[in-house]
Amino acid sequence: MDQFSFTEICLHQLKMSGVHEGEKLIVLTQGSERLDYADAFMAAGMRLGAKMYHMRLPPVPPAGAWAVGQTGLAAMPEAVEALKAADMLIDCIFLLFSPEQMAIQAAGTRILTAVEPPEILARMLPTKELRERVEFAGDLLSKAKVMRITSPHGTDVTYKLNTYPAITEYACTDEPGRWDHWPSGFVFTGGDDDGVDGTIVVAPGDILLPQNIYVRDPIIYTIENGWITDIRGGLDAELVKSYMAGFSDPRGMGMSHVGWGLNQNAKWHRMVPGEFPGGMGMEARSFYGNVMFSTGPNNELGGPNDTACHLDIPMRGCSLFLDDEPMVLDGDIAVKEMKYNFK
Ligand SMILES: O=c1ccc(O)c[nH]1
Structure with a gap:
Protein backbone atom coordinates (compact mmCIF):
# COMPACT_ATOMS: atom_id res chain seq x y z
CA MET A 1 0.00 0.00 0.00
CA ASP A 2 1.33 3.47 -0.82
CA GLN A 3 2.04 5.84 2.05
CA PHE A 4 -0.79 8.19 1.04
CA SER A 5 -3.42 5.45 1.31
CA PHE A 6 -1.83 4.17 4.52
CA THR A 7 -2.15 7.64 6.03
CA GLU A 8 -5.82 7.78 4.96
CA ILE A 9 -6.72 4.53 6.72
CA CYS A 10 -4.79 5.66 9.83
CA LEU A 11 -6.77 8.91 9.74
CA HIS A 12 -10.00 6.89 9.73
CA GLN A 13 -8.65 4.85 12.64
CA LEU A 14 -7.67 7.87 14.72
CA LYS A 15 -11.04 9.52 14.11
CA MET A 16 -12.80 6.32 15.20
CA SER A 17 -10.54 6.36 18.27
CA GLY A 18 -11.76 9.83 19.15
CA VAL A 19 -8.41 11.59 18.65
CA HIS A 20 -8.78 15.35 18.81
CA GLU A 21 -6.76 18.51 18.82
CA GLY A 22 -4.16 18.80 21.56
CA GLU A 23 -4.20 15.14 22.60
CA LYS A 24 -0.82 13.56 23.33
CA LEU A 25 -0.15 10.47 21.20
CA ILE A 26 2.92 8.25 21.03
CA VAL A 27 3.62 5.66 18.33
CA LEU A 28 5.83 2.84 19.60
CA THR A 29 8.01 0.77 17.28
CA GLN A 30 11.10 -1.36 17.65
CA GLY A 31 14.17 -1.81 15.47
CA SER A 32 13.44 -1.28 11.80
CA GLU A 33 9.96 -2.81 12.04
CA ARG A 34 6.88 -0.83 10.98
CA LEU A 35 8.58 2.52 10.60
CA ASP A 36 6.09 3.20 7.79
CA TYR A 37 3.27 2.69 10.34
CA ALA A 38 4.80 5.38 12.53
CA ASP A 39 5.00 7.75 9.56
CA ALA A 40 1.40 7.08 8.52
CA PHE A 41 0.01 7.45 12.05
CA MET A 42 1.99 10.62 12.67
CA ALA A 43 0.84 12.21 9.42
CA ALA A 44 -2.77 11.28 10.30
CA GLY A 45 -2.48 12.50 13.88
CA MET A 46 -1.01 15.83 12.81
CA ARG A 47 -4.02 16.38 10.56
CA LEU A 48 -6.24 16.03 13.62
CA GLY A 49 -4.13 18.45 15.62
CA ALA A 50 -2.71 15.84 17.99
CA LYS A 51 0.67 16.31 19.66
CA MET A 52 2.63 13.28 18.58
CA TYR A 53 5.97 11.65 18.69
CA HIS A 54 7.53 8.35 17.71
CA MET A 55 9.24 6.24 20.37
CA ARG A 56 11.59 3.73 18.74
CA LEU A 57 13.08 0.95 20.84
CA PRO A 58 16.23 -0.92 19.85
CA PRO A 59 15.78 -4.14 17.86
CA VAL A 60 15.34 -7.41 19.73
CA PRO A 61 16.76 -10.67 18.40
CA PRO A 62 14.03 -12.54 16.51
CA ALA A 63 12.40 -15.10 18.79
CA GLY A 64 11.77 -18.56 17.42
CA ALA A 65 8.46 -18.88 19.23
CA TRP A 66 5.73 -16.32 19.93
CA ALA A 67 6.64 -15.52 23.53
CA VAL A 68 3.85 -13.24 24.71
CA GLY A 69 4.29 -10.66 27.44
CA GLN A 70 8.05 -10.16 27.06
CA THR A 71 8.87 -6.75 25.66
CA GLY A 72 11.82 -4.41 25.28
CA LEU A 73 10.00 -1.94 27.55
CA ALA A 74 10.71 -4.10 30.60
CA ALA A 75 14.27 -2.76 30.73
CA MET A 76 13.17 0.87 30.29
CA PRO A 77 11.04 2.22 33.12
CA GLU A 78 11.49 5.82 31.91
CA ALA A 79 9.91 4.90 28.59
CA VAL A 80 6.97 3.29 30.43
CA GLU A 81 6.55 6.51 32.44
CA ALA A 82 6.42 8.55 29.23
CA LEU A 83 3.78 6.21 27.81
CA LYS A 84 1.72 6.49 30.99
CA ALA A 85 1.67 10.24 30.55
CA ALA A 86 0.23 10.04 27.01
CA ASP A 87 -3.47 10.08 26.15
CA MET A 88 -3.05 7.32 23.59
CA LEU A 89 -0.38 4.82 22.68
CA ILE A 90 -0.26 3.26 19.24
CA ASP A 91 1.54 0.01 19.85
CA CYS A 92 3.29 -1.28 16.73
CA ILE A 93 5.25 -3.89 18.71
CA PHE A 94 2.55 -6.06 20.42
CA LEU A 95 2.65 -5.48 24.16
CA LEU A 96 -0.39 -7.60 25.02
CA PHE A 97 0.08 -9.83 28.09
CA SER A 98 3.00 -7.70 29.35
CA PRO A 99 3.05 -6.07 32.79
CA GLU A 100 4.10 -2.86 31.04
CA GLN A 101 0.88 -2.77 28.98
CA MET A 102 -1.16 -3.27 32.15
CA ALA A 103 0.65 -0.45 33.94
CA ILE A 104 0.17 1.92 31.00
CA GLN A 105 -3.56 1.13 30.80
CA ALA A 106 -3.93 1.50 34.56
CA ALA A 107 -2.50 5.01 34.25
CA GLY A 108 -5.38 5.91 31.92
CA THR A 109 -3.58 5.79 28.58
CA ARG A 110 -5.67 4.11 25.91
CA ILE A 111 -3.79 1.68 23.69
CA LEU A 112 -4.33 0.63 20.12
CA THR A 113 -2.25 -2.27 18.83
CA ALA A 114 -1.54 -2.19 15.08
CA VAL A 115 0.89 -4.80 13.83
CA GLU A 116 -0.90 -6.51 10.94
CA PRO A 117 0.07 -5.89 7.29
CA PRO A 118 -1.50 -2.70 5.89
CA GLU A 119 -3.72 -4.58 3.42
CA ILE A 120 -5.36 -6.41 6.33
CA LEU A 121 -5.80 -3.14 8.23
CA ALA A 122 -7.48 -1.66 5.16
CA ARG A 123 -9.75 -4.65 4.64
O1 LIG B 1 -6.03 -9.26 19.74
C1 LIG B 1 -5.64 -10.30 20.30
C2 LIG B 1 -4.51 -10.98 19.91
C3 LIG B 1 -4.15 -12.10 20.55
C4 LIG B 1 -4.90 -12.57 21.57
O2 LIG B 1 -4.55 -13.69 22.17
C5 LIG B 1 -5.99 -11.90 21.92
N1 LIG B 1 -6.39 -10.81 21.30
Whole structure:
Protein backbone atom coordinates (compact mmCIF):
# COMPACT_ATOMS: atom_id res chain seq x y z
CA MET A 1 0.00 0.00 0.00
CA ASP A 2 1.33 3.47 -0.82
CA GLN A 3 2.04 5.84 2.05
CA PHE A 4 -0.79 8.19 1.04
CA SER A 5 -3.42 5.45 1.31
CA PHE A 6 -1.83 4.17 4.52
CA THR A 7 -2.15 7.64 6.03
CA GLU A 8 -5.82 7.78 4.96
CA ILE A 9 -6.72 4.53 6.72
CA CYS A 10 -4.79 5.66 9.83
CA LEU A 11 -6.77 8.91 9.74
CA HIS A 12 -10.00 6.89 9.73
CA GLN A 13 -8.65 4.85 12.64
CA LEU A 14 -7.67 7.87 14.72
CA LYS A 15 -11.04 9.52 14.11
CA MET A 16 -12.80 6.32 15.20
CA SER A 17 -10.54 6.36 18.27
CA GLY A 18 -11.76 9.83 19.15
CA VAL A 19 -8.41 11.59 18.65
CA HIS A 20 -8.78 15.35 18.81
CA GLU A 21 -6.76 18.51 18.82
CA GLY A 22 -4.16 18.80 21.56
CA GLU A 23 -4.20 15.14 22.60
CA LYS A 24 -0.82 13.56 23.33
CA LEU A 25 -0.15 10.47 21.20
CA ILE A 26 2.92 8.25 21.03
CA VAL A 27 3.62 5.66 18.33
CA LEU A 28 5.83 2.84 19.60
CA THR A 29 8.01 0.77 17.28
CA GLN A 30 11.10 -1.36 17.65
CA GLY A 31 14.17 -1.81 15.47
CA SER A 32 13.44 -1.28 11.80
CA GLU A 33 9.96 -2.81 12.04
CA ARG A 34 6.88 -0.83 10.98
CA LEU A 35 8.58 2.52 10.60
CA ASP A 36 6.09 3.20 7.79
CA TYR A 37 3.27 2.69 10.34
CA ALA A 38 4.80 5.38 12.53
CA ASP A 39 5.00 7.75 9.56
CA ALA A 40 1.40 7.08 8.52
CA PHE A 41 0.01 7.45 12.05
CA MET A 42 1.99 10.62 12.67
CA ALA A 43 0.84 12.21 9.42
CA ALA A 44 -2.77 11.28 10.30
CA GLY A 45 -2.48 12.50 13.88
CA MET A 46 -1.01 15.83 12.81
CA ARG A 47 -4.02 16.38 10.56
CA LEU A 48 -6.24 16.03 13.62
CA GLY A 49 -4.13 18.45 15.62
CA ALA A 50 -2.71 15.84 17.99
CA LYS A 51 0.67 16.31 19.66
CA MET A 52 2.63 13.28 18.58
CA TYR A 53 5.97 11.65 18.69
CA HIS A 54 7.53 8.35 17.71
CA MET A 55 9.24 6.24 20.37
CA ARG A 56 11.59 3.73 18.74
CA LEU A 57 13.08 0.95 20.84
CA PRO A 58 16.23 -0.92 19.85
CA PRO A 59 15.78 -4.14 17.86
CA VAL A 60 15.34 -7.41 19.73
CA PRO A 61 16.76 -10.67 18.40
CA PRO A 62 14.03 -12.54 16.51
CA ALA A 63 12.40 -15.10 18.79
CA GLY A 64 11.77 -18.56 17.42
CA ALA A 65 8.46 -18.88 19.23
CA TRP A 66 5.73 -16.32 19.93
CA ALA A 67 6.64 -15.52 23.53
CA VAL A 68 3.85 -13.24 24.71
CA GLY A 69 4.29 -10.66 27.44
CA GLN A 70 8.05 -10.16 27.06
CA THR A 71 8.87 -6.75 25.66
CA GLY A 72 11.82 -4.41 25.28
CA LEU A 73 10.00 -1.94 27.55
CA ALA A 74 10.71 -4.10 30.60
CA ALA A 75 14.27 -2.76 30.73
CA MET A 76 13.17 0.87 30.29
CA PRO A 77 11.04 2.22 33.12
CA GLU A 78 11.49 5.82 31.91
CA ALA A 79 9.91 4.90 28.59
CA VAL A 80 6.97 3.29 30.43
CA GLU A 81 6.55 6.51 32.44
CA ALA A 82 6.42 8.55 29.23
CA LEU A 83 3.78 6.21 27.81
CA LYS A 84 1.72 6.49 30.99
CA ALA A 85 1.67 10.24 30.55
CA ALA A 86 0.23 10.04 27.01
CA ASP A 87 -3.47 10.08 26.15
CA MET A 88 -3.05 7.32 23.59
CA LEU A 89 -0.38 4.82 22.68
CA ILE A 90 -0.26 3.26 19.24
CA ASP A 91 1.54 0.01 19.85
CA CYS A 92 3.29 -1.28 16.73
CA ILE A 93 5.25 -3.89 18.71
CA PHE A 94 2.55 -6.06 20.42
CA LEU A 95 2.65 -5.48 24.16
CA LEU A 96 -0.39 -7.60 25.02
CA PHE A 97 0.08 -9.83 28.09
CA SER A 98 3.00 -7.70 29.35
CA PRO A 99 3.05 -6.07 32.79
CA GLU A 100 4.10 -2.86 31.04
CA GLN A 101 0.88 -2.77 28.98
CA MET A 102 -1.16 -3.27 32.15
CA ALA A 103 0.65 -0.45 33.94
CA ILE A 104 0.17 1.92 31.00
CA GLN A 105 -3.56 1.13 30.80
CA ALA A 106 -3.93 1.50 34.56
CA ALA A 107 -2.50 5.01 34.25
CA GLY A 108 -5.38 5.91 31.92
CA THR A 109 -3.58 5.79 28.58
CA ARG A 110 -5.67 4.11 25.91
CA ILE A 111 -3.79 1.68 23.69
CA LEU A 112 -4.33 0.63 20.12
CA THR A 113 -2.25 -2.27 18.83
CA ALA A 114 -1.54 -2.19 15.08
CA VAL A 115 0.89 -4.80 13.83
CA GLU A 116 -0.90 -6.51 10.94
CA PRO A 117 0.07 -5.89 7.29
CA PRO A 118 -1.50 -2.70 5.89
CA GLU A 119 -3.72 -4.58 3.42
CA ILE A 120 -5.36 -6.41 6.33
CA LEU A 121 -5.80 -3.14 8.23
CA ALA A 122 -7.48 -1.66 5.16
CA ARG A 123 -9.75 -4.65 4.64
CA MET A 124 -10.97 -4.59 8.23
CA LEU A 125 -11.48 -0.94 9.14
CA PRO A 126 -13.32 -0.23 12.38
CA THR A 127 -16.97 0.77 12.01
CA LYS A 128 -19.66 1.97 14.40
CA GLU A 129 -21.86 -0.91 13.31
CA LEU A 130 -19.22 -3.53 14.25
CA ARG A 131 -18.60 -1.80 17.56
CA GLU A 132 -22.30 -1.91 18.44
CA ARG A 133 -22.61 -5.63 17.76
CA VAL A 134 -19.40 -6.41 19.66
CA GLU A 135 -20.52 -4.29 22.61
CA PHE A 136 -23.88 -6.05 22.65
CA ALA A 137 -22.02 -9.38 22.76
CA GLY A 138 -19.74 -8.08 25.51
CA ASP A 139 -22.75 -7.11 27.65
CA LEU A 140 -24.26 -10.57 27.36
CA LEU A 141 -20.90 -12.19 28.10
CA SER A 142 -20.28 -10.04 31.16
CA LYS A 143 -23.57 -11.21 32.73
CA ALA A 144 -23.18 -14.92 31.98
CA LYS A 145 -22.29 -17.52 34.58
CA VAL A 146 -21.59 -20.55 32.39
CA MET A 147 -20.36 -20.96 28.82
CA ARG A 148 -20.76 -24.25 27.00
CA ILE A 149 -19.25 -25.03 23.61
CA THR A 150 -20.24 -28.02 21.50
CA SER A 151 -19.47 -29.22 17.98
CA PRO A 152 -20.41 -32.07 15.66
CA HIS A 153 -16.80 -33.28 16.00
CA GLY A 154 -17.20 -34.04 19.69
CA THR A 155 -16.36 -30.79 21.47
CA ASP A 156 -18.27 -30.46 24.72
CA VAL A 157 -16.61 -28.12 27.19
CA THR A 158 -17.91 -25.93 29.98
CA TYR A 159 -16.33 -22.72 31.30
CA LYS A 160 -17.55 -21.39 34.65
CA LEU A 161 -17.56 -17.60 34.45
CA ASN A 162 -17.42 -16.10 37.91
CA THR A 163 -14.00 -14.46 37.91
CA TYR A 164 -12.93 -12.54 34.82
CA PRO A 165 -14.32 -9.57 32.88
CA ALA A 166 -15.63 -9.69 29.33
CA ILE A 167 -13.26 -8.01 26.89
CA THR A 168 -14.45 -6.46 23.64
CA GLU A 169 -12.27 -5.98 20.59
CA TYR A 170 -13.77 -3.81 17.84
CA ALA A 171 -10.55 -2.31 16.47
CA CYS A 172 -10.58 1.22 17.87
CA THR A 173 -10.48 2.77 21.32
CA ASP A 174 -11.81 6.09 22.56
CA GLU A 175 -12.01 5.51 26.33
CA PRO A 176 -9.21 6.21 28.83
CA GLY A 177 -7.28 3.07 29.77
CA ARG A 178 -9.00 0.90 27.18
CA TRP A 179 -6.97 -1.40 24.93
CA ASP A 180 -8.00 -2.58 21.48
CA HIS A 181 -6.42 -4.19 18.45
CA TRP A 182 -6.85 -3.21 14.80
CA PRO A 183 -8.15 -5.31 13.12
CA SER A 184 -10.48 -7.41 15.26
CA GLY A 185 -14.18 -7.91 15.94
CA PHE A 186 -14.70 -10.41 18.74
CA VAL A 187 -15.40 -10.86 22.44
CA PHE A 188 -13.80 -13.04 25.05
CA THR A 189 -13.47 -13.80 28.71
CA GLY A 190 -11.76 -16.51 30.75
CA GLY A 191 -13.10 -19.40 32.78
CA ASP A 192 -12.56 -19.60 36.54
CA ASP A 193 -9.04 -20.81 37.32
CA ASP A 194 -10.30 -24.29 38.24
CA GLY A 195 -13.58 -24.02 36.30
CA VAL A 196 -13.02 -25.37 32.78
CA ASP A 197 -13.89 -29.01 32.12
CA GLY A 198 -14.58 -31.18 29.11
CA THR A 199 -13.29 -32.04 25.67
CA ILE A 200 -12.37 -29.79 22.78
CA VAL A 201 -11.92 -31.41 19.39
CA VAL A 202 -10.08 -29.07 17.04
CA ALA A 203 -11.31 -30.23 13.64
CA PRO A 204 -9.97 -30.07 10.06
CA GLY A 205 -10.12 -26.47 8.85
CA ASP A 206 -9.80 -24.97 12.32
CA ILE A 207 -6.77 -22.72 12.67
CA LEU A 208 -3.67 -22.87 14.87
CA LEU A 209 -2.13 -19.53 15.79
CA PRO A 210 0.76 -18.65 15.93
CA GLN A 211 1.46 -21.58 13.61
CA ASN A 212 -0.80 -19.95 11.00
CA ILE A 213 -1.93 -23.32 9.68
CA TYR A 214 -5.23 -25.07 9.04
CA VAL A 215 -5.59 -28.24 11.04
CA ARG A 216 -5.75 -31.38 8.84
CA ASP A 217 -6.61 -34.00 11.41
CA PRO A 218 -8.44 -33.72 14.74
CA ILE A 219 -6.65 -32.62 17.91
CA ILE A 220 -8.41 -33.80 21.04
CA TYR A 221 -7.87 -31.74 24.20
CA THR A 222 -9.00 -33.08 27.57
CA ILE A 223 -9.51 -30.34 30.15
CA GLU A 224 -9.99 -30.88 33.87
CA ASN A 225 -10.36 -28.23 36.57
CA GLY A 226 -9.02 -25.50 34.26
CA TRP A 227 -5.99 -27.40 32.99
CA ILE A 228 -5.28 -29.39 29.86
CA THR A 229 -4.51 -32.91 31.00
CA ASP A 230 -4.15 -34.57 27.60
CA ILE A 231 -3.63 -33.62 23.94
CA ARG A 232 -3.90 -36.40 21.39
CA GLY A 233 -4.36 -36.91 17.67
CA GLY A 234 -2.10 -37.11 14.65
CA LEU A 235 0.54 -34.84 13.18
CA ASP A 236 -1.17 -31.57 14.20
CA ALA A 237 -1.45 -32.71 17.81
CA GLU A 238 2.24 -33.62 17.74
CA LEU A 239 3.10 -30.15 16.39
CA VAL A 240 1.12 -28.45 19.16
CA LYS A 241 2.66 -30.62 21.87
CA SER A 242 6.18 -30.13 20.58
CA TYR A 243 5.67 -26.33 20.31
CA MET A 244 4.33 -26.15 23.85
CA ALA A 245 7.12 -28.32 25.23
CA GLY A 246 9.63 -25.82 23.83
CA PHE A 247 8.59 -23.35 26.55
CA SER A 248 9.41 -25.81 29.36
CA ASP A 249 6.57 -24.24 31.31
CA PRO A 250 3.72 -26.42 32.61
CA ARG A 251 1.56 -23.30 32.94
CA GLY A 252 1.26 -23.36 29.15
CA MET A 253 -1.35 -26.07 29.81
CA GLY A 254 -3.65 -23.51 31.47
CA MET A 255 -6.81 -22.29 29.78
CA SER A 256 -6.59 -18.75 28.45
CA HIS A 257 -9.37 -16.67 26.89
CA VAL A 258 -12.49 -17.94 25.11
CA GLY A 259 -15.12 -16.22 22.98
CA TRP A 260 -16.54 -15.73 19.50
CA GLY A 261 -16.00 -13.70 16.32
CA LEU A 262 -18.34 -11.15 14.76
CA ASN A 263 -16.46 -9.50 11.91
CA GLN A 264 -18.20 -10.08 8.57
CA ASN A 265 -15.20 -8.68 6.68
CA ALA A 266 -12.83 -11.27 8.11
CA LYS A 267 -12.74 -14.43 6.06
CA TRP A 268 -11.87 -17.90 7.25
CA HIS A 269 -10.24 -18.91 3.96
CA ARG A 270 -7.77 -16.07 3.68
CA MET A 271 -4.86 -17.84 5.30
CA VAL A 272 -4.17 -20.02 2.29
CA PRO A 273 -0.81 -19.50 0.57
CA GLY A 274 -1.17 -16.87 -2.12
CA GLU A 275 -3.90 -14.99 -0.24
CA PHE A 276 -2.28 -14.62 3.17
CA PRO A 277 -0.22 -11.44 3.36
CA GLY A 278 1.49 -12.56 6.59
CA GLY A 279 1.06 -11.25 10.08
CA MET A 280 -0.30 -12.71 13.28
CA GLY A 281 -3.68 -14.00 12.09
CA MET A 282 -6.12 -11.35 13.34
CA GLU A 283 -8.42 -12.10 10.41
CA ALA A 284 -8.63 -15.71 11.58
CA ARG A 285 -9.36 -14.59 15.15
CA SER A 286 -12.16 -12.33 13.97
CA PHE A 287 -14.13 -14.21 11.33
CA TYR A 288 -17.88 -14.17 11.75
CA GLY A 289 -19.23 -17.09 13.80
CA ASN A 290 -15.89 -18.57 14.83
CA VAL A 291 -15.51 -19.86 18.37
CA MET A 292 -11.98 -19.26 19.63
CA PHE A 293 -10.40 -20.89 22.63
CA SER A 294 -6.89 -20.16 23.76
CA THR A 295 -4.34 -21.82 25.95
CA GLY A 296 -1.73 -20.43 28.32
CA PRO A 297 -1.79 -17.06 30.10
CA ASN A 298 -4.76 -15.34 31.68
CA ASN A 299 -2.92 -12.34 33.16
CA GLU A 300 -4.44 -9.99 30.56
CA LEU A 301 -7.79 -10.73 32.25
CA GLY A 302 -6.34 -10.19 35.71
CA GLY A 303 -5.47 -13.84 36.35
CA PRO A 304 -2.30 -15.35 37.83
CA ASN A 305 -0.96 -17.26 34.83
CA ASP A 306 1.67 -15.23 32.95
CA THR A 307 3.27 -17.98 30.91
CA ALA A 308 4.70 -16.87 27.55
CA CYS A 309 3.25 -19.98 25.86
CA HIS A 310 0.05 -18.92 24.10
CA LEU A 311 -2.00 -20.47 21.33
CA ASP A 312 -5.21 -19.06 19.85
CA ILE A 313 -7.43 -21.57 18.08
CA PRO A 314 -10.42 -20.25 16.08
CA MET A 315 -12.84 -23.04 15.20
CA ARG A 316 -15.62 -23.33 12.63
CA GLY A 317 -19.04 -24.90 12.96
CA CYS A 318 -19.25 -24.79 16.76
CA SER A 319 -22.17 -23.83 18.97
CA LEU A 320 -21.64 -21.61 21.99
CA PHE A 321 -24.19 -21.15 24.76
CA LEU A 322 -24.24 -18.67 27.64
CA ASP A 323 -26.39 -19.99 30.49
CA ASP A 324 -28.02 -22.33 27.92
CA GLU A 325 -28.89 -19.48 25.50
CA PRO A 326 -27.29 -19.91 22.06
CA MET A 327 -24.93 -17.15 20.93
CA VAL A 328 -23.42 -19.13 18.05
CA LEU A 329 -25.19 -22.10 16.44
CA ASP A 330 -23.26 -24.35 14.07
CA GLY A 331 -20.83 -21.54 13.28
CA ASP A 332 -23.47 -18.86 12.72
CA ILE A 333 -24.39 -15.97 15.00
CA ALA A 334 -27.69 -16.79 16.70
CA VAL A 335 -28.74 -13.49 18.33
CA LYS A 336 -30.53 -10.85 16.26
CA GLU A 337 -28.65 -7.85 17.70
CA MET A 338 -25.29 -9.52 17.05
CA LYS A 339 -26.05 -10.59 13.48
CA TYR A 340 -24.60 -8.77 10.51
CA ASN A 341 -27.19 -7.99 7.88
CA PHE A 342 -25.69 -9.86 4.88
CA LYS A 343 -27.75 -8.69 1.90
O1 LIG B 1 -6.03 -9.26 19.74
C1 LIG B 1 -5.64 -10.30 20.30
C2 LIG B 1 -4.51 -10.98 19.91
C3 LIG B 1 -4.15 -12.10 20.55
C4 LIG B 1 -4.90 -12.57 21.57
O2 LIG B 1 -4.55 -13.69 22.17
C5 LIG B 1 -5.99 -11.90 21.92
N1 LIG B 1 -6.39 -10.81 21.30
